[in-house]
Amino acid sequence: MRLHEYEAKGVFKKDGIPVAEGKVAFSSKEAVEIAKKIVLPVVIKAQVLVGGRGRAGGVKFARNLKEVEEITSKMLEVDIKGYKIEGVLIEKKLNIQKELYLGVTIEGSAGKPVVIVSSEGGVEIEETARNYPQKIFSLPVDVFKGLRPYEALLLAKKLGLKGKKLLKVGDILYKLGNLYRDYDALIAEINPLVVTKEGEIFAADAVLQVDDSSLFRHPELRAKAIERIPDELEREAKKVGVTYVNLDGDIGLICSGAGLGMATMDMIRKEATPANFLETGGGMTKELMAGALRVIMKKKNIRAVFINVYGGINPIHEGAKGIVEVIKEDKIKVPIVAKALGNRQEETWGILEEGGVKVVKESRTSKAVEELFKALREKE
Amino acid sequence: MAILVDENTRVIVQGMTGRVGSRQTRLMLDYGTKIVAGVTPGKGGERVYEVPVYDSVKEAKEKHHIDASVVFVPARFVKDSCFEAIDAGIRLIVLVTEHTPVYDAMQIKAYSKANETMVIGPTTPGIISPAEKIKIGILPGNMFCPGNIGLISRSGTLTYEIAANLCDEGIGQSSAVGMGADPVVCTNLVDLLKLFDEDNQTKVVAIVGEVGGTEEEIAAQFIKEKMSKPVVAYIAGRSVPPGKRMGHAGAIVERGRGSAESKMEALREAKVKVAEMPQEIAQLVKEALNKI
Numbered sequence: 001m002r003l004h005e006y007e008a009k010g011v012f013k014k015d016g017i018p019v020a021e022g023k024v025a026f027s028s029k030e031a032v033e034i035a036k037k038i039v040l041p042v043v044i045k046a047q048v049l050v051g052g053r054g055r056a057g058g059v060k061f062a063r064n065l066k067e068v069e070e071i072t073s074k075m076l077e078v079d080i081k082g083y084k085i086e087g088v089l090i091e092k093k094l095n096i097q098k099e100l101y102l103g104v105t106i107e108g109s110a111g112k113p114v115v116i117v118s119s120e121g122g123v124e125i126e127e128t129a130r131n132y133p134q135k136i137f138s139l140p141v142d143v144f145k146g147l148r149p150y151e152a153l154l155l156a157k158k159l160g161l162k163g164k165k166l167l168k169v170g171d172i173l174y175k176l177g178n179l180y181r182d183y184d185a186l187i188a189e190i191n192p193l194v195v196t197k198e199g200e201i202f203a204a205d206a207v208l209q210v211d212d213s214s215l216f217r218h219p220e221l222r223a224k225a226i227e228r229i230p231d232e233l234e235r236e237a238k239k240v241g242v243t244y245v246n247l248d249g250d251i252g253l254i255c256s257g258a259g260l261g262m263a264t265m266d267m268i269r270k271e272a273t274p275a276n277f278l279e280t281g282g283g284m285t286k287e288l289m290a291g292a293l294r295v296i297m298k299k300k301n302i303r304a305v306f307i308n309v310y311g312g313i314n315p316i317h318e319g320a321k322g323i324v325e326v327i328k329e330d331k332i333k334v335p336i337v338a339k340a341l342g343n344r345q346e347e348t349w350g351i352l353e354e355g356g357v358k359v360v361k362e363s364r365t366s367k368a369v370e371e372l373f374k375a376l377r378e379k380e
Numbered sequence: 381m382a383i384l385v386d387e388n389t390r391v392i393v394q395g396m397t398g399r400v401g402s403r404q405t406r407l408m409l410d411y412g413t414k415i416v417a418g419v420t421p422g423k424g425g426e427r428v429y430e431v432p433v434y435d436s437v438k439e440a441k442e443k444h445h446i447d448a449s450v451v452f453v454p455a456r457f458v459k460d461s462c463f464e465a466i467d468a469g470i471r472l473i474v475l476v477t478e479h480t481p482v483y484d485a486m487q488i489k490a491y492s493k494a495n496e497t498m499v500i501g502p503t504t505p506g507i508i509s510p511a512e513k514i515k516i517g518i519l520p521g522n523m524f525c526p527g528n529i530g531l532i533s534r535s536g537t538l539t540y541e542i543a544a545n546l547c548d549e550g551i552g553q554s555s556a557v558g559m560g561a562d563p564v565v566c567t568n569l570v571d572l573l574k575l576f577d578e579d580n581q582t583k584v585v586a587i588v589g590e591v592g593g594t595e596e597e598i599a600a601q602f603i604k605e606k607m608s609k610p611v612v613a614y615i616a617g618r619s620v621p622p623g624k625r626m627g628h629a630g631a632i633v634e635r636g637r638g639s640a641e642s643k644m645e646a647l648r649e650a651k652v653k654v655a656e657m658p659q660e661i662a663q664l665v666k667e668a669l670n671k672i
Binding site for chain 2: 106108109111112113142143144181184186211212213214216217243245247255256257258259260261262263265266267269274277279281282309310311312313341342343363364365366
């Protein structure tokens with residue numbers, strides 16, 4: 001779950017990381033009221049859960065209240081890369097002298113958090129990694145000891161800082177390391193960390209992405225997690241209890257297991273295009289499968305549905321009942337091809353065939369996909 | 381032989397009394413796994429399919445010889461269950477539970493390494509060695525058959541599919557292991573490649589990878605420099621759009637890393653035969669076997 005910039009800044013501020021003076025607004029009227037209390041000029045930043053908003057016109061400066069009003073009302077009406085702008089953050093414009101990068105993320109194979117700093121702030125860290133790899137410094141963190149203040153200081157020193165600024169940036173980095181652990185973050189990032197001409201230091205942007213699996217430890221975030229999913233069908237699927245990713249094709253897909261789902265997508269691409277990726281996880285029930293099929297069928301252009309499930313941990317015969325129920329109740333007319341193997345497979349086949357599903361009793365998904373292509377050709 | 385487990389391996393089930401734990405205990409017993417005890421705090425003294433249940437791993441350890449534990453407890457209890465098993469001296473843990481917090485997985489990884497314990501997972505379907513009649517985890521036994529292919533997979537159900545394809549072609553497995561597909565897994569691909577390379581029964585190793593992370597790229601380096609046995613591979617997710625998380629928390633192409641192409645290229649450079657589609661694995665394995 002990714003927090004909005006203003007929410008992340010709230011967390012940063014609470015934990016002692018200095019952020020620029022400002023507040024979030026959800027209407028242009030509110031924006032003007034906030035700007036009145038801040039010394040002009042101000043920066044207006046779209047609160048949207050996608051990267052690269054600066055280039056997409058999501059960051060603007062306003063010299064007076066009229067501009068604040070105009071820019072905000074315009075911004076609240078548009079999307080950025082298909083993501084809705086939820087609000088705008090009004091902040092005092094900083095007199096930038098220098099921009100730095102501070103971040104903490106996971107080094108997956110090592111299984112440790114890694115702290116990354118760079119003197120090249122304000123651009124994406126991946127870009128710096130490509131262009132100036134010598135300007136990036138990183139340090140793996142021990143998961144029990146955590147990032148220590150001395151480690152943070154030594155890393156900050158690599159940015160060429162001295163004296164008070166060195167202490168300040170070291171302290172911010174140390175706090176970012178703590179916050180990363182305390183909030184079960186996957187990414188905690190300040191880009192840029194601004195050193196102003198007046199010699200002050202502020203987090204000018206804030207990214208905090210929290211591990212969804214940890215939300216039981218963060219009840220205040222858990223409540224918001226589902227509403228936060230931008231795609232309507234993905235949100236609905238989450239409520240059903242399955243993982244759904246909206247794609248641009250017209251073949252509905254239900255798979256148990258992500259690897260199998262991806263492999264199935266790869267195969268379908270030969271002659272058709274998946275409308276979605278859908279993974280049931282290991283908690284299959286009749287209701288879950290019924291809900292999954294209903295979410296898929298919400299797209300109007302679905303030409304066929306392909307089901308590929310294994311009965312290892314999942315009771316596929318129960319899942320089959322859910323599928324058949326929806327076919328009947330919702331009068332589904334498009335062809336449904338299924339491959340279902342594992343525990344209680346014969347029973348599962350019986351239920352599906354009874355309900356009008358074309359069942360492929362083969363161990364190869366590729367053979368079942370051939371059946372799907374055949375069904376599509378017959379339809380035409 | 382097989383890797384990690386054999387017919388004499390004694391197993392306990394942590395979370396045995398739960399819905400999934402008890403059902404999977406039944407399936408493991410039916411397959412031939414020697415399950416000696418279960419652990420569920422507060423349920424000490426009960427029995428599940430005649431197997432005694434204890435309140436703690438320590439108490440089970442006092443009564444039984446134990447080589448391995450399989451963990452089915454809910455995600456919020458995973459860290460404690462793994463620490464408990466490690467502290468009780470169990471040196472192989474199969475962690476099946478889905479949705480374990482990443483920070484917990486990182487701590488389990490660090491603690492297990494410091495204590496010379498191998499933890500497979502989280503989110504692993506487990507390990508199976510058909511000739512030894514043992515499976516630890518949730519893999520359906522009827523999809524696997526005895527033979528000399530070492531199968532390593534980051535996916536669960538795709539492992540079943542490929543094993544079944546291999547069996548249809550008369551190619552069995554020495555052992556099959558699911559690594560789990562979370563952003564952090566406690567046992568890396570390279571660790572498992574090493575074990576298969578040293579295993580007498582294994583002649584060819586098949587890797588089933590997927591998008592996300594850098595496990596396959598790191599493994600490619602190892603294969604190039606150190607591995608003596610032939611390796612074949614398939615990488616799922618070539619049609620995955622960047623930035624989308626495909627079910628597995630780890631299955632995401634992001635920040636320019638983890639694409640199927642990058643993995644396939646790294647593996648090919650290490651002289652690994654890479655299948656375009658999963659059904660081609662059997663053919664590549666056959667060719668590799670013929671060359672030995």
